[in-house]
Amino acid sequence: MSARITGLTTRLITVPLLRSWGAEAPENHVIVTELTTDDGGTGHGFSWTPTIGPHAVKALLDHDIAPFILGLEANAEIVWDQLWKRLHEAGGGGLTTIAMSGVDLALWDLKARQAGTSVTGLLGQRQESVEVYGSGVNLHYTVEQLVEQAQRWVAAGHNAVKIKVGKPELREDAERVAAVRQVIGPDRLLMIDANQRWDLAHTFRALDVLGEYGLEWLEEPIRADDLWAYRRLRKHSPVPIALGENVHTIYRFRDFIEAEAVDIIQPNIVRVGGITPFRRIVELARTNSIRVAPHLLPELSGQLALTLAEAVSVEDVEDASFEQLGILAGPSPVRISNNTGRSLLSSTGRQGLGFDFTGKQSAPGSSASENSASENKGNLIEYSNS
Structure with a gap:
């Protein structure tokens, strides 16, 4: 029973x-x-x-x-x-x-x-480790502070980094993106996130200016529920479009995928309702050849990333993990290390969620x-x- x-x-x-x-x-x-x-x-x-x-x-x-x-x-x-x-x-x-x-x-x-195992072990670990990209909520940083952060990401071994854009003037965004690109060099991936600050017209203007810096993706430039605008944007954008932290159901992810309005989906495991819907959303993306990049919460998303059939990168916002905030009763269930110049996440194998x-x-x-x-x-x- x-x-x-x-x-x-x-x-x-x-x-x-x-x-x-x-x-x-x-x-x-x-x-x-x-x-x-x-x-x-x-x-x-x-x-x-x-x-x-x-x-x-x-x-x-x-x-x-x-x-x-x-x-x-x-x-x-x-x-x-x-x-x-x-x-x-x-x-x-x-x-x-x-x-x-x-x-x-x-x-x-x-x-x-x-079952005497970790959630990763229960679901079946498919990846020995996953890459971690450096991320920051840094739109309020000065250019100097942003450059210092980018330098820390390089020192940590991140092969990809993400910064915020959405300053009042586009030239400010261009200055900041250019400064980070100079620090990280031409070979590391650079992503930008506008956090829904733009409309469609401004997004196209921004792509004309910022696209020259070799962007891996543009994240959530427009209100996340504006499917019509994203469909039009992706049709004409030279840069891949990412979204999903503010999309909460498999039905809405399906709408964006079927409308061909997104290149990379970014479900937040907590915001979609947990591991159960997250796995369903990932399978939907996989069957439609859409990339997945889990949003935030490396102690959780990192463990789930290790169970996925396709390799993904995990986001680590600087100094914002639960362990770094000092709210865990014990060590983190994942470790992030600089391995031969690459920043990788692996599981410690602690039972359950591990914390x-x-x-x-x-x-x-x-x-x-x-x-x-x-x-x-x-x-x-x-x-x-x-």
Whole structure:
């Protein structure tokens, strides 16, 4: 007889970033989940959002998801499909799927721990290691700071790097892209990410100017839900188009792929709802010969990347991993190393997802966002439902 779910608890951790992502994103939020079953099993998962809605996600988990999943078979795929149907009235993706990841990840963690292996081992490791590209949320950096960051990426062995664009004047973007290209040289890959700051007309102007720097891809220049604009953009763009961090369902990924509006999809495992939908989206991309580049969260996306049939690159935003933020109770489940001039990620083989979050809590009344980043590693604000 299959185990049944008996409980779900949550706690919210807010942690300041060591390198601020700008005034709109000085901190990240993790909603830690713990799921129990009637055979004594325990699985640990999480939801994540860098800016909007952490309390809303926690409320969904506490008040709508936890009661609904009680008594369900502890099978990630079965639970995911039933839960998505239940929550769809509140939206097919976004806060709903972000919340769902807390359950899905806990169920995969539970299954792997009970099998005595890692999630990577449970799914089947196909890649010994995967390449890591250097990334930064750096539009607010001065050119000098951006150059220093690019120099650190080169020293770390990254063969590909990604920077933000979207300054008020196109000439500013051109100056910054040119400066980074000079630092990394002609052979490393250079990607740019506009984070939905442009319209279609400006995107074409930007491609005329920035395309000469040999871009590997242009990421999310236009609002992510504007399928019509992306279809037209990709038809005429000399640079591959990447998107997906703000696409939350397999149906929407299918729409972009079938419309021939994207070259590289970038699903965020948490934002799409966990490992279950991520695997389905990757298979959709593979059957349509579309490249995949998982978005953020190297402790999680790195492990999943090792299980994929096709080699992918994993994004590592400088000083923003869970381990670097000081919110893991133990070592990271992945290691990133400079191997013969290449930056590679490999698994440590720890059981389940391979990590738990610290229970450390800041002093009552403290505000993590009021202090400097250098003072704040591990200075957490935590809310619990227990």
